[in-house]
Amino acid sequence: MNNLNKRAVPGNGRTIDIVKKGLNKRYRKERRFRVFGWAAVMISLGFLFLLFISIISNGYTAFQQTMVRLDVYLDTDVIDKDDLAGADYAKLIHEALLSVYPDVTKYNEKRKLYELVSTGAAYRLRDFVAKNRHAIGTTIQIWVPADDDVDMLIKGHIDRKTPQSRRRINDRQLAWVDHLISRGQVKKVFNMTFFTSGDSREPELAGIWGAVCGSFYTLIVTLVLSFPIGGAAAVYLEEFAPKNRWTDIIEVNINNLAAVPSIVYGLLGLAVFLNFFGLPRSVPLVGGLVLTLMTLPTIIIVGRSALKAVSPSIREAGLSIGASKVQLVAHHVLPQALPGMLTGTIIGMAQALGETAPLLMIGMVAFIVDIPAGFTDPSTVLPVQIYLWADSPERAFLEKTSAAIMVLLLFLMIMNATAVFLRRIFEKRQ
Amino acid sequence: MNQEQTTGHPHIRPGRSPLVERTERATVGQTTVEDPRISCKNVAVYYDAKKAISNINLDIGRNEVIAMIGPSGCGKSTFLRCLNRMNDTIEGCTVSGQIFMDGKNIYDSDVDVVPLRAQVGMVFQKPNPFPKSIYDNIAYGARIHGLVQNRDETDELVVGSLKRAGLWGEVKDRLKMSGTSLSGGQQQRLCIARAIAVNPEVILMDEPCSSLDPIATAIIEELIDELKQDYTIVIVTHSMQQASRISHRTAYFYQGDLVEVGSTDQVFLNPLHQLTEDYITGRFE
Amino acid sequence: MKKMIVISIVLVYLSILGIAQARAGAARDYISIVGSSTVYPFATVVAENFGKKTRFKTPKIESTGSGGGHKLFGSGIGVAHPDITNSSARITKSQLEKDFKNGVKEVVEVKIGYDGIVVANSRQAMVFRLNRKDLFLALAKQVPVAGNKGALQQNPYKTWKQINALLPDVKIEVFGPPPTSGTRDAFVEMAMEGGANTFTWIATLKKTDKKRYKEICHTIREDGAYIEAGENDNLIVDKLSKSPDALGILGFSFLDQNTDKIQGSFIDGVQPTFQAISDGFYPVSRPLFFYVKKAHVDTIPGMREYLAEFTSETAWGDDGYLTTKGLIPMPEKERRKYKKIVEELTPLTLDDLN
Numbered sequence A: 001m002n003n004l005n006k007r008a009v010p011g012n013g014r015t016i017d018i019v020k021k022g023l024n025k026r027y028r029k030e031r032r033f034r035v036f037g038w039a040a041v042m043i044s045l046g047f048l049f050l051l052f053i054s055i056i057s058n059g060y061t062a063f064q065q066t067m068v069r070l071d072v073y074l075d076t077d078v079i080d081k082d083d084l085a086g087a088d089y090a091k092l093i094h095e096a097l098l099s100v101y102p103d104v105t106k107y108n109e110k111r112k113l114y115e116l117v118s119t120g121a122a123y124r125l126r127d128f129v130a131k132n133r134h135a136i137g138t139t140i141q142i143w144v145p146a147d148d149d150v151d152m153l154i155k156g157h158i159d160r161k162t163p164q165s166r167r168r169i170n171d172r173q174l175a176w177v178d179h180l181i182s183r184g185q186v187k188k189v190f191n192m193t194f195f196t197s198g199d200s201r202e203p204e205l206a207g208i209w210g211a212v213c214g215s216f217y218t219l220i221v222t223l224v225l226s227f228p229i230g231g232a233a234a235v236y237l238e239e240f241a242p243k244n245r246w247t248d249i250i251e252v253n254i255n256n257l258a259a260v261p262s263i264v265y266g267l268l269g270l271a272v273f274l275n276f277f278g279l280p281r282s283v284p285l286v287g288g289l290v291l292t293l294m295t296l297p298t299i300i301i302v303g304r305s306a307l308k309a310v311s312p313s314i315r316e317a318g319l320s321i322g323a324s325k326v327q328l329v330a331h332h333v334l335p336q337a338l339p340g341m342l343t344g345t346i347i348g349m350a351q352a353l354g355e356t357a358p359l360l361m362i363g364m365v366a367f368i369v370d371i372p373a374g375f376t377d378p379s380t381v382l383p384v385q386i387y388l389w390a391d392s393p394e395r396a397f398l399e400k401t402s403a404a405i406m407v408l409l410l411f412l413m414i415m416n417a418t419a420v421f422l423r424r425i426f427e428k429r430q
Numbered sequence B: 001m002n003q004e005q006t007t008g009h010p011h012i013r014p015g016r017s018p019l020v021e022r023t024e025r026a027t028v029g030q031t032t033v034e035d036p037r038i039s040c041k042n043v044a045v046y047y048d049a050k051k052a053i054s055n056i057n058l059d060i061g062r063n064e065v066i067a068m069i070g071p072s073g074c075g076k077s078t079f080l081r082c083l084n085r086m087n088d089t090i091e092g093c094t095v096s097g098q099i100f101m102d103g104k105n106i107y108d109s110d111v112d113v114v115p116l117r118a119q120v121g122m123v124f125q126k127p128n129p130f131p132k133s134i135y136d137n138i139a140y141g142a143r144i145h146g147l148v149q150n151r152d153e154t155d156e157l158v159v160g161s162l163k164r165a166g167l168w169g170e171v172k173d174r175l176k177m178s179g180t181s182l183s184g185g186q187q188q189r190l191c192i193a194r195a196i197a198v199n200p201e202v203i204l205m206d207e208p209c210s211s212l213d214p215i216a217t218a219i220i221e222e223l224i225d226e227l228k229q230d231y232t233i234v235i236v237t238h239s240m241q242q243a244s245r246i247s248h249r250t251a252y253f254y255q256g257d258l259v260e261v262g263s264t265d266q267v268f269l270n271p272l273h274q275l276t277e278d279y280i281t282g283r284f285e
Numbered sequence C: 001m002k003k004m005i006v007i008s009i010v011l012v013y014l015s016i017l018g019i020a021q022a023r024a025g026a027a028r029d030y031i032s033i034v035g036s037s038t039v040y041p042f043a044t045v046v047a048e049n050f051g052k053k054t055r056f057k058t059p060k061i062e063s064t065g066s067g068g069g070h071k072l073f074g075s076g077i078g079v080a081h082p083d084i085t086n087s088s089a090r091i092t093k094s095q096l097e098k099d100f101k102n103g104v105k106e107v108v109e110v111k112i113g114y115d116g117i118v119v120a121n122s123r124q125a126m127v128f129r130l131n132r133k134d135l136f137l138a139l140a141k142q143v144p145v146a147g148n149k150g151a152l153q154q155n156p157y158k159t160w161k162q163i164n165a166l167l168p169d170v171k172i173e174v175f176g177p178p179p180t181s182g183t184r185d186a187f188v189e190m191a192m193e194g195g196a197n198t199f200t201w202i203a204t205l206k207k208t209d210k211k212r213y214k215e216i217c218h219t220i221r222e223d224g225a226y227i228e229a230g231e232n233d234n235l236i237v238d239k240l241s242k243s244p245d246a247l248g249i250l251g252f253s254f255l256d257q258n259t260d261k262i263q264g265s266f267i268d269g270v271q272p273t274f275q276a277i278s279d280g281f282y283p284v285s286r287p288l289f290f291y292v293k294k295a296h297v298d299t300i301p302g303m304r305e306y307l308a309e310f311t312s313e314t315a316w317g318d319d320g321y322l323t324t325k326g327l328i329p330m331p332e333k334e335r336r337k338y339k340k341i342v343e344e345l346t347p348l349t350l351d352d353l354n
């Protein structure tokens, strides 16, 4: 059939020679491509690394806290055994400080002295007394948080060499702190407060637990609503809906919604959930609803592509054996698509976890001290807490901001790792 | 179906009666049989506006193995998929004509495809076991159709089907393993076992051996030989040897037309149509 | 698989129940505060102390800006609406009228102290001695043509020395808040208008053509000399410490917290200090307020106690904890006046605003 003498390739020379001649050029191209790819990866890793370095170097000190030991005389004149809450604990703290430095008498000096310990010290003392009523009338030793300025000094964020007028801690206070250090009355401890408290305007008393709880409740609502709704919508649109103009319009709109700036969802939430349904402001329930609106398009889109990716041969197998449409979807398609849908959901959740803009409109960008205990308690969320701290004038909030970012990143990492982990499990099961 | 000796046939006799012209597309040969299991009347299939097959009239007898041969793209699979209405799942595909089973046109609007497909099983070109355990692969069909009531019955069915498919010896220790972890030939036998586990009356096979090596092919062919005792088998194949080895009758498709039907021996030894002869002698223009 | 579906359905159901419950339990047991971001740092400290000292829940405070806060506050009576709004400017007549129209008939005004707006630069550079006129000429989009009354030109000044021979010969570069910020409003009203008023023909415009007057005073140049640095004053502090030639416009509390990095410029001969602002000598300072919905005082638990805490000497007094956060206290007489208003809950009338 084929004339073997007739060459398919024009020109002279054996194919092998032509190929060899071009080989170097080909490999050079490939090498160049690999170098580009490698460089791109390195650059993005480099930026990530820089981000991590800057956040960690700014924030790691926040995990420690400076404490001051005071010998407090629980004066029976100040503490009324029948009205423990009504006592002036700040006064006891002040007395304890004055007892160390009896030579401080002038009003302004006293104030400077009192400023060495946190205003939270009085509440620590109050809680201590409530637990140890028998100690009233004796002198006790108690570790209380140092003021944020002292904390910054101990952590080296305040330069002792700058002239006094430009320092938040004056020379006198510096001497007191040094003296307390020499007496072993100052120590740095792991900052439990940061992980167990709600927000505070005093950096040394501020913690992220309130925001973590708020994020938790908000995300629970989001997850519980968006996964089933998004999953069901994806399944319906992909598997059951007729393909006509209406479903096309719906599809286009869902894709559009995924690109809408998130603040729009906040406005929608404000109009619908707060103004129309009369739900309370600043609560995780509404936050979760708003974030559900925001994540639904993502979940539907990812869910649909997961369903689309299910091999048609599995569908044929199911149908040919006599499975009905619903059986096919429930028994064969969904189990195959589930890891993809879950991954989409987790990515959506991670997005929701980092979102502040839509929450602004429904009042979740707020100063909230009490730890929320449910879906209808006022609360804020982690990224909002970061934003609020970043906006605070006190220097000590800087490290808190970075520390909170670290916590947020940790949660994001855990969520994304969960996505990978889930996918592994599902893949193994098949 | 008086089957003749099919092996060692001599060359086509010289000087036989003239063949039907290439341009003639009406089916040559006996399309009807007595007491057919399936009877197709004027079946035509369009993918959107494009014709895939047309004017197909063909009876399929009880307990017969009928082979569909023809160049690729001629519409064999399309025809096969008409028989269990798998074409319904393809968007834009329209089927016209009638296909009678038990006196009922399966394309009537009141026919439910679920029982139809329980009755007409299918094995595909590429093995497609469910990504589930071997056990569940077999048990699935019986479970959804309610053919088994309890664990013991299911066990019995799984073992029985695997044995019939000749797979039992190889997998009896690993029924919990995923069906996709088997070799290609084993997977195809698993698919056959899955199909026969719902005890269908007709089995459609679309080039079941095309992705298998010769040894696996031989095993499957043996299996088909066994199965023809109990089932009507419609098999698409592009191997003429295979068709001649296993089938009673052969249908030759060409460009969407059923050109010739006849007993396998007759079609291979004495084709009546020029196109058939072209194909079996390997002559193409 | 089936279990998961069942569980998620149950959870959806539960959360719907939660919504129902939230709607039913419409009572609110915490104080809801909105308003100015300038007052926010002070109100939050009071709220926190109040929450720790008393058995009440800590109030929830949203920083919505003065205008936004007032809109929420004045939208009606009931638990869905805030109880208190903070404001870095006094309520206007039209705002109060709107409140009345929405059923918020009794609004109690509480002045809490002063806030200074400072023009600061890096410690590494010399202290600036500015006049408001210098600020106007440096930052307005259009400035008067010297010796030609009534004529304006595009701001031609590139260095401070071109404006005032006593100022250093460095490029004009000022970091400041964007127009959405309350600090910016206050700055243009007090510093820019004050500077513009030194040109008598502009000052007379205020009476004859108010619109034109505002346009002249409030429009800040857009040629890059004024750099909008976002709402976050910390950013401005950061930028100043990195570029010693630049000036920045920020709240006094940020200067107070960062005296090691930045210093406040003299304005009209006065340096921004606690004392100077409190005594009213520093020209770019403004009073801060909050407004209380009287109708809520006896329905929301803790309202009276919160008001008492805010107006106590420990909070807003000369040595109160608010001063450590940068609030500049009112003179004692004024404090007494507002404490009395709070105790008697005397509502504001339209006439008070004249």
Ligand SMILES: Nc1ncnc2c1ncn2[C@@H]1O[C@H](COP(=O)(O)OP(=O)(O)O)[C@@H](O)[C@H]1O
Binding pocket: B047, B051, B052, B070, B071, B072, B073, B074, B075, B076, B077, B078, B079, B090
């Ligand atoms: N899903 C489909 N959509 C459109 N055209 C199809 C589809 N399946 C098959 N066809 C067309 O129908 C004709 C017959 O195909 P098929 O039945 O698969 O041929 P065979 O199985 O004989 O190789 C071919 O021309 C093919 O291109």
Ligand SMILES: [Mg+2]
Binding pocket: B076, B077, B078, B206
């Ligand atoms: Mg085919």
